[in-house]
Amino acid sequence: MPAQAAQLAGPAVLQEFQVYRSCLSHIHTNLQAITFHLTMPKFIVSLQSGADIEAAKRDIEKQGGVIISSLPILGMITVQMSDEAVSSLKSLNSGIASVELDQVVRIQT
Template identity: 75%
Template sequence: MPKFIVSLQSNADYEAAKQDIEKQGGSIVDDSMKILGMITVQMSDQSASSLKSLNSGIISVEPDQEVTIQVA
């Protein structure tokens, strides 16, 4: 199952958002970025896309992937 980074609004209820994610069938993989308002979750693509429609302060849901930079 794919992983996603869920970003929350600054005034969002973090625990409520986690509960909403779990109700949608997701599991919390990492919540160490709580101070930044971000949660790493594992869930289906369909469930992840439905998270944005919930009224739980979710700003974005993006695939968790490795990012690299190249210096020119």
């Protein structure tokens, strides 16, 4: 709010404006988080036999990834994370065998 307008407005109006601005800030932050997760690609992380799946999950989260699901019996974790984080993930954890884009597979008959 410009300084002149703040002088003309009473304290109640100024307080209402500050609440309104705070609400807009929260909405903006939430929209950024939602957009980030909607646009972030999904990957399948395959672990080497005997690798520690919990350690891999921690490393994924350290890189900013979000665990979608895990299949410990198969040594696989589905994650959502940026391409940049994926490129450094394998070097971070030696138990990771591969990281590939999660995509729909169609079979033609």
